[in-house]
Amino acid sequence: MGLRKERVKLIMGTMRGKIAVVTGGLSGIGKACSLAFAQQQCTVVILDIQDEKAEETIKHCREAGGDAVYRNCNLLEYENIKSAFQFIEGTYGRLDYAINNAGFGFPPKPMDESTYEEVRTLYGINVQAYSMCMIHELRMMKEVGFGRIVNIASGTGLIANKGYSMYSAAKHAVVGMTKAAALDYAKDNITVNAIAPGTIETELVASLKFQAPEAYEQAKAANPSGRFGQPWEIARVALFLCEADSSFINGAIIPVDSGGTAGK
Numbered sequence: 609m610g611l612r613k614e615r616v617k618l619i620m621g622t623m624r625g626k627i628a629v630v631t632g633g634l635s636g637i638g639k640a641c642s643l644a645f646a647q648q649q650c651t652v653v654i655l656d657i658q659d660e661k662a663e664e665t666i667k668h669c670r671e672a673g674g675d676a677v678y679r680n681c682n683l684l685e686y687e688n689i690k691s692a693f694q695f696i697e698g699t700y701g702r703l704d705y706a707i708n709n710a711g712f713g714f715p716p717k718p719m720d721e722s723t724y725e726e727v728r729t730l731y732g733i734n735v736q737a738y739s740m741c742m743i744h745e746l747r748m749m750k751e752v753g754f755g756r757i758v759n760i761a762s763g764t765g766l767i768a769n770k771g772y773s774m775y776s777a778a779k780h781a782v783v784g785m786t787k788a789a790a791l792d793y794a795k796d797n798i799t800v801n802a803i804a805p806g807t808i809e810t811e812l813v814a815s816l817k818f819q820a821p822e823a824y825e826q827a828k829a830a831n832p833s834g835r836f837g838q839p840w841e842i843a844r845v846a847l848f849l850c851e852a853d854s855s856f857i858n859g860a861i862i863p864v865d866s867g868g869t870a871g872k
């Protein structure tokens with residue numbers, strides 16, 4: 609058996625000791641992903657900008673049985689992305705799993721009321737940063753002959769929502785790059801999939817409960833299940849998409865929204 613095949617066999621076993629990168633891994637869905645991979649005894653490299661949240665998340669990851677390293681990395685700056693991946697390459701020499709998650713939208717409004725700065729920032733974080741991270745991730749994974757990439761898209765990347773022109777376009781772009789990259793790297797033992805979450809009760813959504821109770825209840829009722837999703841419900845799917853058992857799932861966009869997009 610060639611060296612490369614032996615290496616692949618070695619890393620196809622348990623997740624223990626594997627290296628995972630989670631962008632935006634200090635909050636919401638990203639934090640749940642950091643913890644989920646730490647529970648599998650992975651080393652999680654968290655790229656985020658909220659320094660004040662790092663210590664607590666690292667502590668939780670270690671308590672969960674894995675390890676975590678935080679890198680302050682403003683994903684809107686390419687030099688930051690480049691040096692973060694140089695750090696991963698230099699420290700671990702490989703990357704097994706990547707959860708591209710850091711993203712956001714702006715409060716809904718008609719497209720003609722948007723500004724250049726909003727367009728630049730929105731595509732910068734949701735499209736350009738996802739693309740540049742994926743380029744680095746794929747290069748490292750291709751070298752070893754193994755990798756799992758999970759992009760956090762959105763239900764808004766599958767259907768349109770009023771007031772979200774650019775966010776919807778950006779998340780459709782994530783869906784497109786996921787599918788195309790899946791085709792390009794299938795023979796390299798790398799899978800690229802995306803999750804399209806419905807409304808998930810992250811800190812921002814939870815804060816509405818007290819600040820705008822009516823909007824909170826309305827949003828909750830809009831889901832077929834009558835509830836919001838929880839961050840761990842996304843993290844569990846991300847984890848599955850990195851496990852050996854899911855190796856034939858590639859180029860899939862998985863809605864995790866309790867049917868939110870099914871009837872649309």
Ligand SMILES: NC(=O)c1ccc[n+]([C@@H]2O[C@H](COP(=O)([O-])OP(=O)(O)OC[C@H]3O[C@@H](n4cnc5c(N)ncnc54)[C@H](O)[C@@H]3O)[C@@H](O)[C@H]2O)c1
Pocket residue numbers: 631632633634635636637638655656657658681682683684709710711712713733760761762763804805806807808809810811812813
């Ligand atoms: N929460 C939802 O209802 C929902 C629904 C569908 C899709 N999503 C998508 O899921 C992903 C995570 O959303 P969330 O609700 O958990 O968000 P969140 O705000 O709770 O977490 C996002 C994380 O990204 C980090 N981040 C933001 N800008 C950054 C930058 N420039 N550089 C580095 N890190 C940065 C933040 O510091 C934060 O830790 C996003 O891509 C979002 O579009 C969320």
